[in-house]
Amino acid sequence: MQYGLNDAQEMIVATLRAFVEKEIYPHEALVERSGTVPDEIAAEIRRKTIDLGFYACNFPESVGGAGLNHLEFALVERELGRGSMALTHFFGRPQNILMACQGEQVDRYLLPAVRGERMDALAMTEPGAGSDVRGMTCTARREGGDWVANGTKHFISGAEHADFVIVFMATGADETPKGVKKRITAFLVDRGTPGFTIRPGYKSVSHRGYANSILEFDDCRLPDAQVLGEVDGGFEVMNTWLYATRLTVAAMCVGRARRVFDYALDHAATREQFGQKIGKFQGVSFQLADMITEIDAADLLTLAAADRLDQGLPANREIASAKLYASEMLARVTDAAIQLHGGMGLMDDYPLERFWRDARVERIWDGTSEIQRHIISRDLLRALGA
């Protein structure tokens, strides 16, 4: 890995830092208060992102994206992580699993998503199947040359604004020596398809305005043209394209932690108690030292994992370590920042209580901390036959 960013990468960071400060921060208080993003603000963020050539920057140039590599995309996510997720959602980065589109799917889903004309969401999780994705009970069965889908997905982010959803369904099962193993297929499902309902999900403590939805399938007919990838090939598309998504969580955590740290540092340098700046007390200053050390470590883990992806090296364990460490780091940093602010840290006059609440989900979605530890340890032990 080469240390240090090149001029273009530095400029991506500087541009997005300015963009997030000027185009996202000013709307955050409103989103926190109202719990939604007004349509005109969403449209404005989307338009500005398209004008800047950053929309779908994670897609290759051949389909109209900007062709950023993994490291550069991690820098983008890191800077966006500073701002409210409800708002940065419209700084569109469609799921790169759409690269699996074939034939006419390219014109119906991939290209409009890259152009910012249609928004996507991705649905795996069900009330009865979270970490255990393969345990899903949403099924699509063959009937008269079509697929007929039934079941419920929940916790689906972005579905509220989505024009279509990439949905994983069980399409069969095989007897194996380890028991029954479900076959999974990915489907592209348009909003408005008969038998498909998107309804409001739960109210979450994290990321107000970034809603989750419940999807219901009631004899929803899907022709073969809606299959993304191969029939029964859901795990293959998942593994090929969703492999790196966890890294975006790590990158966002790093960006947000740096924003939080700036508040903590500033407060330690200005707040006086007992006749001096509280930063002069070692109890406070050592806390700051630990915070920045952890932030830098998480940053490097994230960029190093991205760099491995760019080099075509296996990175499953490294991505899991980055996601695990960065999300747990953010929890510690947001907690410490509140502590450093004393009572005011808890008040919504400051955004610290929000950062602290928002941090909580990062250890859960895109694979819980436990699942990341599972991935890391399996990777090490399997090599030894254990």
Place this chain on the structure above:
Amino acid sequence: MKVLVPVKRVIDYNVKVRVKADGSGVDLANVKMSMNPFDEIAVEEAIRLKEAGKAEEIVAVSVGVKQAQETLRTALAMGADRAILVVAADDVHTDIEPLAVAKILAKVVEAEQPGLVLCGKQAIDNDMNATGQMLSALLGWSQGTFASELSVDGDHATVTREVDGGLQTIKVKMPAIITVDLRLNEPRYASLPNIMKAKKKPLDEKTAADYGVDVAPRLEIVKTAEPAARAAGIMVGSVDELVQKLKDVGAI
């Protein structure tokens, strides 16, 4: 028409400035540096002239330390076509005085033959507000300072100037030096395609010696001091109390 835009690398406007312990200046070690905001407005205006078909080429030039390269890359990413870096100092704490900068710019103008020079009205680090005016004097070109509106029409330009308490509109003969004020425009962000293109755009590197200009300082900084800390405020309970307090301190 070719437009020349001088850009200066200065301490970022968001950074809390710290005076060095010996009072010799401001601490710039490990401090975020950016393009002078007024120069950003000048770059933006040049790009708008080009988009309107009134300019063909935009050349950004910076006089200072080698690191000013980053500032020029920013100008290129915004939309300048090429850049010239004139290295005139090694130490990031060395500030090249306006007269030396103007003399170097005059030489660059001689070589480049632009039809218009767009400068920021002043740099936010030392607030000299002199380089554009000095350049105008050295070249014998017309000048329009503190521009909040600009339109270029063939052999002349119309400039709306922000003067104390109002606006003044003047007509200047081209070629001209225009120094720009805050309200002229709102600079764009560098777009991702332009960021990627910027590294391929030419950036020539020169030195002050190449132009035969002596950049030795003429001014001596005697002392740099922080502004007086603002005294803590007080809470008042009523309008009457507020009026009384203001009377007490002789404010009304």
